[in-house]
Amino acid sequence: MRNYQKELDQIIDGLHGVRPKLLLHACCAPCSSYCLEYLREYFDITVFFYNPNISSPEEFAKRLAEEERLIREFNSRPGPNSSEIKLIAPEHHPEMFFDTVYGYEDCAEGGDRCGLCFTLRLERAFDAAEKIGADFVTTTLTISPLKNAERINTIGEKIEEGAKAFGGTVKWLPSDFKKKDGYKRSIELSEEFGLYRQNYCGCVFSKRDGQNNEEK
Numbered sequence: 046m047r048n049y050q051k052e053l054d055q056i057i058d059g060l061h062g063v064r065p066k067l068l069l070h071a072c073c074a075p076c077s078s079y080c081l082e083y084l085r086e087y088f089d090i091t092v093f094f095y096n097p098n099i100s101s102p103e104e105f106a107k108r109l110a111e112e113e114r115l116i117r118e119f120n121s122r123p124g125p126n127s128s129e130i131k132l133i134a135p136e137h138h139p140e141m142f143f144d145t146v147y148g149y150e151d152c153a154e155g156g157d158r159c160g161l162c163f164t165l166r167l168e169r170a171f172d173a174a175e176k177i178g179a180d181f182v183t184t185t186l187t188i189s190p191l192k193n194a195e196r197i198n199t200i201g202e203k204i205e206e207g208a209k210a211f212g213g214t215v216k217w218l219p220s221d222f223k224k225k226d227g228y229k230r231s232i233e234l235s236e237e238f239g240l241y242r243q244n245y246c247g248c249v250f251s252k253r254d255g256q257n258n259e260e261k
């Protein structure tokens with residue numbers, strides 16, 4: 046079984062002080078917190094907040110506002126080797142998500158619906174990364190203990206392969222951010238910054254399943 050965190054460490058070791066441009070797909074501020082703290086030492090980061098899976102416009106606005114606030118906080122406290130973190134946040138179009146997962150609405154969290162959801166978000170992340178001339182793309186999603194890092198990394202690598210055939214140059218950056226106590230650190234940082242931490246993944250189906258579980 047591959048150790049994606051180790052692979053990331055090896056890539057970072059091989060940089061020898063060169064700072065590549067990284068597009069970091071971000072699902073929410075709490076998951077971004079540790080990833081930004083960790084990666085900003087080595088990469089020039091543009092955060093890509095692309096989450097059409099968040100069904101409610103109010104919830105989307107709340108999570109985006111927290112992402113913006115977190116980035117402002119980091120930029121106001123530069124580290125010894127950090128550069129300014131930028132943000133790209135495309136408009137919210139939840140219909141993109143509903144079209145993508147049509148027929149898979151009743152899958153359990155972690156199943157095929159989530160695979161389609163990851164693919165939608167990461168394909169757009171690769172497009173955005175090509176547009177800004179990034180060297181690498183990755184996602185905060187692997188920090189969640191509820192999400193399968195192997196599945197997310199496999200999807201990222203497949204998109205990279207497919208894009209290469211059309212002249213794409215952006216590389217997938219492997220990760221498993223929950224390793225090295227990354228998830229624990231994200232909770233500490235969320236408390237430190239007073240971040241809003243939602244209690245469901247994002248889509249209306251995950252909210253429904255969460256409520257059903259609470260009622261049982």
Ligand code: SF4
Nearest residue numbers: 159162246247248251
């Ligand atoms: S549970 Fe999360 S990852 Fe799965 S489809 Fe819903 S929003 Fe996407």
